[in-house]
Amino acid sequence: DAKTTQPNSMESNEEEPVHLPCNHSTISGTDYIHWYRQLPSQGPEYVIHGLTSNVNNRMASLAIAEDRKSSTLILHRATLRDAAVYYCDRSGNTPLVFGKGTRLSVIA
Amino acid sequence: DARVTQTPRHKVTEMGQEVTMRCQPILGHNTVFWYRQTMMQGLELLAYFRNRAPLDDSGMPKDRFSAEMPDATLATLKIQPSEPRDSAVYFCASGLQGASTEAFFGQGTRLTVV
Numbered sequence: 001d002a003k004t005t006q007p008n009s010m011e012s013n014e015e016e017p018v019h020l021p022c023n024h025s026t027i028s029g030t031d032y033i034h035w036y037r038q039l040p041s042q043g044p045e046y047v048i049h050g051l052t053s054n055v056n057n058r059m060a061s062l063a064i065a066e067d068r069k070s071s072t073l074i075l076h077r078a079t080l081r082d083a084a085v086y087y088c089d090r091s092g093n094t095p096l097v098f099g100k101g102t103r104l105s106v107i108a
Numbered sequence: 109d110a111r112v113t114q115t116p117r118h119k120v121t122e123m124g125q126e127v128t129m130r131c132q133p134i135l136g137h138n139t140v141f142w143y144r145q146t147m148m149q150g151l152e153l154l155a156y157f158r159n160r161a162p163l164d165d166s167g168m169p170k171d172r173f174s175a176e177m178p179d180a181t182l183a184t185l186k187i188q189p190s191e192p193r194d195s196a197v198y199f200c201a202s203g204l205q206g207a208s209t210e211a212f213f214g215q216g217t218r219l220t221v222v
Binding site for chain 1: 112141143150151153156164199201205206207208210211212213214215216
C-alpha cells in the first residue's frame, strides 16, 4: 500500500520548466509533503517541503492541491545537473519512506 | 559546512565476515536514520534513533544486523555474519525531531560481500 504515487520517468529539455507530479491521496491533516532527489552516486538530498500553502526556495517550487491529495514539484529551468531521481513522501513525525521515485532525464 | 560523514565509503568483504559501518551525524541533530539501497528494493529504512535511543529497527534482519549509538556523535551499523545479499549502499541520515524538518544524508557506504 504505497503512500505516494509518482510516474516512473520523465524527460525534459534543458532550460525548460519541469512539473513532477505526486499523488498522496491518503494524506492526513498533519502530514507534511517532502521532496528529495538523488543525483547519480550520491545520497538523497532535500529539495523542498510544505503543509498546505505553495512553497518556493532556491531549488524549486512546490504546488500543493487544495485538497492536499496531490502535489507538483516545479523546476523552473531544468539544467543537466537536475537529472536525478525525485522522491516525494508524505509524513508526520515519522521517518521518510522512499518509493520508486521519478527518474528525470534532461536533454541538452 | 555541516554534513553527515560515513565511513568507510567502500567495503569489500568475504561472506561470513563482520562488517561495521560508521556515521557521524551533524552536530546538534537528535535523530539518526539508517537506510539501505539496492536496485531491486530501492531505499529501505532499516532503523532510526532519537536522542540515541532506538525507536524502530523493524526494517533490519535481527539475527545479523545491529545498530547502536555509543554517543551523540557516532552511530554504527554492524552485520555479523555478512552474506552476499547484504551487498548494497547503506546511507545514514540525521535531522532534528519534527515533521517539518529535513533529513541530511551522508554519501553512503557501498558494501560488497563476495
